[in-house]
Amino acid sequence: MGYILTKEAFDRALKTLAQERLIYAPVLKVGEGRFTDTDVVRYDYVTELSQIELSKKSDYAFKEILTPLSETLFFFTENEVKTADRDQREVIVFMKSCDMHAVRRLDQIYLNNGIEQDPFYKEIRDRVKYVLIGCQKSGADCFCVDMGTNKTTDGYLFSVDVIGDEIYCDVKCEECAKIFADCGGKEEAVEPKYVTENATHVTIPEQIPNSIYKNPVWDEYSSRCIGCGRCNFVCPTCTCYTMQDVYYTENGKVGERRRVGASCMVDGYTNVAGGGQYRKTKGERMRFKVLHKIFDFRKRFGYDMCVGCGRCDMVCPEYISFSACINKVNKAVEEVQNGSN
Numbered sequence: 001m002g003y004i005l006t007k008e009a010f011d012r013a014l015k016t017l018a019q020e021r022l023i024y025a026p027v028l029k030v031g032e033g034r035f036t037d038t039d040v041v042r043y044d045y046v047t048e049l050s051q052i053e054l055s056k057k058s059d060y061a062f063k064e065i066l067t068p069l070s071e072t073l074f075f076f077t078e079n080e081v082k083t084a085d086r087d088q089r090e091v092i093v094f095m096k097s098c099d100m101h102a103v104r105r106l107d108q109i110y111l112n113n114g115i116e117q118d119p120f121y122k123e124i125r126d127r128v129k130y131v132l133i134g135c136q137k138s139g140a141d142c143f144c145v146d147m148g149t150n151k152t153t154d155g156y157l158f159s160v161d162v163i164g165d166e167i168y169c170d171v172k173c174e175e176c177a178k179i180f181a182d183c184g185g186k187e188e189a190v191e192p193k194y195v196t197e198n199a200t201h202v203t204i205p206e207q208i209p210n211s212i213y214k215n216p217v218w219d220e221y222s223s224r225c226i227g228c229g230r231c232n233f234v235c236p237t238c239t240c241y242t243m244q245d246v247y248y249t250e251n252g253k254v255g256e257r258r259r260v261g262a263s264c265m266v267d268g269y270t271n272v273a274g275g276g277q278y279r280k281t282k283g284e285r286m287r288f289k290v291l292h293k294i295f296d297f298r299k300r301f302g303y304d305m306c307v308g309c310g311r312c313d314m315v316c317p318e319y320i321s322f323s324a325c326i327n328k329v330n331k332a333v334e335e336v337q338n339g340s341n
Ligand code: SF4
Pocket: 231, 234, 235, 236, 237, 238, 293, 305, 306, 307, 308, 309, 310, 311, 312, 313, 322
């Protein structure tokens, strides 16, 4: 089932959906980028099409909605604990195909990684629905085709592709189909656009020999990487967090507990009691991050964690390329397997 709408008709449909729901989408924030006079694309509330940035990739991922960087989980007093109130409305998030695949990775970690599900994640996850933004042009850093995340065929309410002055929507939800029809949409079969070619390519090694852990391939990152953690914070599949208790009283018995995003690249991440630290050098941290994304996660769950969105390349202040690193690791693995290292 599909619909073709004018921009005005699509806005009417969006307004109808927004009456009882929170709608988030990538928004171009002019002048709010990292450097003077630069822009940034971040997730924000939207109510009409003109607010949505459909062509550029968001600099920060949708995960700000599912797993905010800092989130109060509950408040405590000396005698009781109260879970933080949350807006109970349904949430709709616009995202591209690679990010739809990233949701599966978040679900894997928070909901299907052991006996217990994360109740705070589940509570919001159960209220979130998705709109697929069709991808008509690959970003320079994207390698979604090699990661198999360039196409999504289900899991969304409807898709959006702007072609000329019209909006093409593949609609999977009956309520949305009715809204589109009521707003003047023309019924016609629609297939969401997706890219079939990226400029960036990666070759993922199938196996990682143990000797790769001590391979010199990691050494350059000890000098280049500054351990800022930006690559983790923009990554749609990074899920690490830490806990912070904020006390309102001096006796430490009244306050709130927050879940705060953490990064395996920053100092202190592997600190343990007694002053130990497992991964002291940036090269060791890079090894941990990269192998988790392209090998260790797959070993446990059967598919790679990285979705090839390229955001970590876009944000790194040291111009460290994740895709280039994958290819260097693959070359090092081949050399080990051929006996030349
Ligand atoms: S590791 Fe980089 S390319 Fe892979 S999903 Fe994370 S941000 Fe995207």
